[in-house]
Amino acid sequence: MLKIQDLHVAVEGEPILKGLTLEVAAGEVHAIMGPNGSGKSTLGAVLAGREGYEVTAGSIEYLGQDLTALEPEERAWAGIFLAFQYPVEIPGVTNLEFLRASVDALRAQRGEEATSAVEFMKQARETCRQVGLDADFLKRGVNEGFSGGEKKRNELLQMLLLEPKLALLDETDSGLDIDALQVVADGVNSLRSPERAILLITHYQRLLNHIVPDRVHVLSGGRIIRSGGKELALELEEKGYGWLKEAAA
Amino acid sequence: MTMSTPLEQRLSDFDRLARARAAELRDADGPLTDLRRAGEAAFTATSLPGPKTESWKYSRVGPLLEVGLLDAPRADASMPDLPDIDGLDAGRIVIVDGLPRQLPETSVPGVSVTRFSAADPADLAGLGDLADLEGRPFVALNGALIEDGVLIHVGRGVDAGTLELILAQNADGAPCGAHPRVRVVLESGASLALVERHIGTAAVFANSVIEVQVGDAARLAHMRLQLDAGAARSLTALDVAVARDGRYDLQQALLGSTFRRNEIRIRCTGPGAEVAVGGATLTRDRGHLDTQMCLEHAVPHCRSDQVFRALAGERSKTVLNGRIHIHPQAQQTSAELSSRNLLLSHDAEIDAKPELEIYADDVKCAHGATVGRLDDKALFYLRARGIEEASARRMLSFAFLAAVVDAFPLPTVGDHVRSALEAAFDRPAEASQ
Numbered sequence: 001m002l003k004i005q006d007l008h009v010a011v012e013g014e015p016i017l018k019g020l021t022l023e024v025a026a027g028e029v030h031a032i033m034g035p036n037g038s039g040k041s042t043l044g045a046v047l048a049g050r051e052g053y054e055v056t057a058g059s060i061e062y063l064g065q066d067l068t069a070l071e072p073e074e075r076a077w078a079g080i081f082l083a084f085q086y087p088v089e090i091p092g093v094t095n096l097e098f099l100r101a102s103v104d105a106l107r108a109q110r111g112e113e114a115t116s117a118v119e120f121m122k123q124a125r126e127t128c129r130q131v132g133l134d135a136d137f138l139k140r141g142v143n144e145g146f147s148g149g150e151k152k153r154n155e156l157l158q159m160l161l162l163e164p165k166l167a168l169l170d171e172t173d174s175g176l177d178i179d180a181l182q183v184v185a186d187g188v189n190s191l192r193s194p195e196r197a198i199l200l201i202t203h204y205q206r207l208l209n210h211i212v213p214d215r216v217h218v219l220s221g222g223r224i225i226r227s228g229g230k231e232l233a234l235e236l237e238e239k240g241y242g243w244l245k246e247a248a249a
Numbered sequence: 250m251t252m253s254t255p256l257e258q259r260l261s262d263f264d265r266l267a268r269a270r271a272a273e274l275r276d277a278d279g280p281l282t283d284l285r286r287a288g289e290a291a292f293t294a295t296s297l298p299g300p301k302t303e304s305w306k307y308s309r310v311g312p313l314l315e316v317g318l319l320d321a322p323r324a325d326a327s328m329p330d331l332p333d334i335d336g337l338d339a340g341r342i343v344i345v346d347g348l349p350r351q352l353p354e355t356s357v358p359g360v361s362v363t364r365f366s367a368a369d370p371a372d373l374a375g376l377g378d379l380a381d382l383e384g385r386p387f388v389a390l391n392g393a394l395i396e397d398g399v400l401i402h403v404g405r406g407v408d409a410g411t412l413e414l415i416l417a418q419n420a421d422g423a424p425c426g427a428h429p430r431v432r433v434v435l436e437s438g439a440s441l442a443l444v445e446r447h448i449g450t451a452a453v454f455a456n457s458v459i460e461v462q463v464g465d466a467a468r469l470a471h472m473r474l475q476l477d478a479g480a481a482r483s484l485t486a487l488d489v490a491v492a493r494d495g496r497y498d499l500q501q502a503l504l505g506s507t508f509r510r511n512e513i514r515i516r517c518t519g520p521g522a523e524v525a526v527g528g529a530t531l532t533r534d535r536g537h538l539d540t541q542m543c544l545e546h547a548v549p550h551c552r553s554d555q556v557f558r559a560l561a562g563e564r565s566k567t568v569l570n571g572r573i574h575i576h577p578q579a580q581q582t583s584a585e586l587s588s589r590n591l592l593l594s595h596d597a598e599i600d601a602k603p604e605l606e607i608y609a610d611d612v613k614c615a616h617g618a619t620v621g622r623l624d625d626k627a628l629f630y631l632r633a634r635g636i637e638e639a640s641a642r643r644m645l646s647f648a649f650l651a652a653v654v655d656a657f658p659l660p661t662v663g664d665h666v667r668s669a670l671e672a673a674f675d676r677p678a679e680a681s682q
Contacts, residue, residue, distance in 0.1 A: 073632045092647070
């Protein structure tokens with residue numbers, strides 16, 4: 001589904017990713033772990049198409065097409081979803097209005113009709129319940145005044161409504177208490193299916209107790225320096241990143 | 250008049266024609282004689298704003314000086330089509346080219362809406378006392394050239410419901426000079442919702458003066474809608490005094506036109522007075538919109554809160570001069586002004602100038618003005634959710650205006666404003682000249 005080859009990415013002329021290669025097949029869950037500043041969030045941003053992240057070499061192929069040629073909204077239409085590490089507050093646009101615009105934009109691209117207001121409201125309320133957000137959050141401005149945990153639940157809410165083919169979760173676990181972590185994990189696990197791939201970007205191993213990955217990769221200095229099965233995460237938890245960095249150097 | 254005529258020449262031509270018209274009207278007998286004479290005297294004593302007049306720095310007076318814009322309005326001019334605001338239940342006052350043409354048919358006890366020409370002279374006694382003439386040649390000109398006006402009077406403790414005040418242009422597209430004049434008096438404890446709408450896109454020079462007296466513990470919800478763009482030359486002076494424990498709420502939705510300038514002076518004259526002002530504005534193409542705002546805190550324990558949100562596209566220009574003046578005796582004043590402005594194009598211009606004059610020491614005063622562009626992070630967030638860039642920009646632009654549009658005290662008017670602003674935002678830009 002996703003094939004990244006020798007990817008180099010620079011931000012304001014500063015190289016961040018320096019030869020990253022990664023392949024994720026449909027049905028798989030991969031975890032990208034690594035110390036702060038290793039380029040984890042850059043990977044999420046470049047996959048979602050954020051401006052200012054310049055691909056200087058290498059390629060990203062998604063479902064057989066060159067992902068870098070697509071605008072951010074075209075990537076969303078193609079089934080890519082990035083759960084933001086820092087969701088943006090947008091006062092003046094209600095969460096409901098935003099969710100509906102988003103769901104309808106994707107439906108329109110698939111040639112489907114827009115949802116009716118009543119039907120959508122029902123679906124949004126149900127999904128709110130699933131992620132543990134009071135339905136009142138639908139009436140509030142997008143992420144406006146939400147706590148850190150509420151913002152993460154709101155990302156999950158969007159993800160469940162949009163049903164992406166490739167879900168990228170950028171540190172969705174950071175700052176969550178154990179209950180919220182469980183909710184996020186349940187939500188992500190409910191999306192697991194043979195047609196879908198999930199990429200978890202995380203600093204800590206604890207999320208992986210709840211969402212068991214097929215593959216774990218360690219990102220350091222802009223490259224993947226080690227890949228393994230789920231047991232690699234436990235090893236990292238025990239030993240930290242230092243030994244790997246030394247081994248790679 | 251060609252553009253090659255020097256400004257000085259055009260100013261002096263305008264001045265000469267204006268004086269000649271004022272002289273014709275001067276001695277017409279009636280209750281307005283005093284107002285005319287005072288206006289003529291003040292106009293004669295004040296020079297028209299030239300390129301060096303500070304308060305006119307961003308508004309060139311040129312578009313007001315064209316031939317025809319001083320012609321007298323005709324009482325038999327065609328009435329324009331005046332669309333309703335959906336769901337608005339209000340008595341309607343229609344002024345066309347400055348002349349009152351329609352007053353509400355049904356009357357509420359304690360509420361009178363009359364033409365100046367038909368009013369008891371005693372009721373007109375205070376006319377002009379709120380509209381300072383000094384240094385304001387166009388307010389003076391309004392007085393000098395006035396032919397009639399409308400007096401709205403709400404008696405003590407009376408709830409007058411909603412009135413719609415329409416300032417419209419003739420439907421013939423005939424250029425002329427209109428000098429609408431309205432005086433609103435709310436006696437103590439009275440209340441009124443006033444929906445003021447400016448309608449017309451032709452090259453009419455409308456030089457309006459509105460005086461508002463909010464009595465003790467009275468409440469006025471004033472909504473001002475200038476939602477027609479086009480070639481209108483619109484200049485308004487709104488002078489308001491708010492007495493003890495009175496509340497004045499002014500919410501505005503404004504589009505630019507060839508020339509549009511609103512001078513607003515609100516004075517808190519009694520302790521406990523409260524003022525809220527909102528302005529949601531959009532200028533496009535070569536539109537011009539200038540707001541000169543002055544809030545005077547003359548007595549203690551008053552509060553004012555002003556919120557302005559402006560969008561400027563293409564080669565348009567938006568000006569906000571927000572002055573707050575706190576007099577020495579006005580202790581315990583709370584005054585806030587927030588002006589946030591978004592440039593939608595590289596060629597648009599926004600001049601947001603805060604002016605604070607504080608002469609009392611025990612006050613709470615906050616004043617902020619920002620000019621920027623849409624937030625890239627928010628834009629990316631929406632696009633990453635599949636919302637196309639143009640839709641995302643539109644969504645964020647209206648989110649930005651929502652702080653004001655949502656504050657309209659009548660939801661029906663808020664809805665009308667929202668769709669009018671959306672239509673103005675969505676229409677294609679004029680071909681660039």
